[in-house]
Amino acid sequence: MNDRGEQMQGSKTVHRLECNVDWPPGNVAAYFVDCAEPILFDAGMAGETAREELTDDLAPHGHEFADIEHLVVTHPHTDHIGQVQAVVDAADPELYAPASVRGRFERDPKSLETTVRTNAQAAGVQGEYLDDAVEMSVESLERDSSLLPSEAVDHWLGRGETIDVGPLTIETVHTPGHQADHLCYLADLGDERVLFSGDMALGTFRPVAMHTGFDEGYEDAIGAFYTALDRLAERDVDRVFTGHDAPHTAFADRVEHDRESLNRLLGRTREALETGSGSTAVDIAFQRSGDRNMEYLVIETASALAHLDGEGVLTSETDEHGVRRYEVV
Numbered sequence: 001m002n003d004r005g006e007q008m009q010g011s012k013t014v015h016r017l018e019c020n021v022d023w024p025p026g027n028v029a030a031y032f033v034d035c036a037e038p039i040l041f042d043a044g045m046a047g048e049t050a051r052e053e054l055t056d057d058l059a060p061h062g063h064e065f066a067d068i069e070h071l072v073v074t075h076p077h078t079d080h081i082g083q084v085q086a087v088v089d090a091a092d093p094e095l096y097a098p099a100s101v102r103g104r105f106e107r108d109p110k111s112l113e114t115t116v117r118t119n120a121q122a123a124g125v126q127g128e129y130l131d132d133a134v135e136m137s138v139e140s141l142e143r144d145s146s147l148l149p150s151e152a153v154d155h156w157l158g159r160g161e162t163i164d165v166g167p168l169t170i171e172t173v174h175t176p177g178h179q180a181d182h183l184c185y186l187a188d189l190g191d192e193r194v195l196f197s198g199d200m201a202l203g204t205f206r207p208v209a210m211h212t213g214f215d216e217g218y219e220d221a222i223g224a225f226y227t228a229l230d231r232l233a234e235r236d237v238d239r240v241f242t243g244h245d246a247p248h249t250a251f252a253d254r255v256e257h258d259r260e261s262l263n264r265l266l267g268r269t270r271e272a273l274e275t276g277s278g279s280t281a282v283d284i285a286f287q288r289s290g291d292r293n294m295e296y297l298v299i300e301t302a303s304a305l306a307h308l309d310g311e312g313v314l315t316s317e318t319d320e321h322g323v324r325r326y327e328v329v
């Protein structure tokens with residue numbers, strides 16, 4: 001339960017809750033704003049273990065899921081919406097999500113399959129890998145739309161909207177690129193301006209530009225990511241509560257770092273095409289990959305190639321197998 005004295009003074013303390021995940025940096029965070037009407041930003045990883053982890057992190061602050069009055073999600077990836085249903089069951093909070101998620105979740109699976117197959121094939125994905133890519137996209141749609149059921153959402157949030165969430169006024173900033181619907185939330189805690197940033201402006205690394213996966217719009221991922229960084233760069237933020245890594249105060253530096261990282265991605269993609277023997281997204285992703293996840297790298301590389309093509313730096317041709325082959329102009 002909340003401390004009554006704190007409530008009367010209108011204090012808002014943010015507690016970081018953490019779940020383990022299998023990919024770098026090994027954790028995902030949700031943030032509990034301890035105030036008159038407790039707010040949770042994002043809902044951690046899916047599964048029983050994650051539920052226990054979040055519950056255990058809340059307990060020392062004298063709270064449980066049942067206390068949450070508002071739940072706000074940044075984007076519909078499994079590690080950010082994993083416990084939405086558990087919180088809804090325990091607390092029946094007001095639930096807020098980016099408005100464009102609703103349409104994405106209504107995507108016809110058959111049409112998604114066809115589009116992903118065509119685009120993954122164009123990237124040079126073949127055989128069982130192609131079947132896996134198609135299957136994974138449909139599974140993600142099914143999983144994520146069941147983790148964040150549209151009928152449970154009370155407030156569909158627009159892009160660049162200001163809304164009161166309990167005692168907190170938040171401004172939504174549309175930050176696509178990592179994920180097309182992604183919103184960051186700016187809020188004034190009284191003594192500082194903070195950003196609940198989801199997967200943007202992370203402390204140590206830039207998130208993969210997954211945007212729409214291999215669905216419609218993947219060609220726009222890199223351009224969208226730059227637009228998101230431009231939008232963020234205009235803001236004054238004292239502290240960032242990120243979805244991975246620890247909260248930090250290096251907002252402007254991190255935005256600049258991510259911009260440089262995108263520049264490097266484009267530079268390396270072009271260079272690989274000039275110096276390597278390959279001409280497809282898969283060829284170039286192989287040249288880039290260390291021990292990182294190829295699946296996501298291929299999507300990001302295909303988006304980088306499409307971006308450079310759009311800038312007139314490259315030309316492309318689709319061969320008789322539906323594979324897009326690039327060369328430097």
Ligand SMILES: [Zn+2]
Pocket residue numbers: 075077178179199
């Ligand atoms: Zn994400």
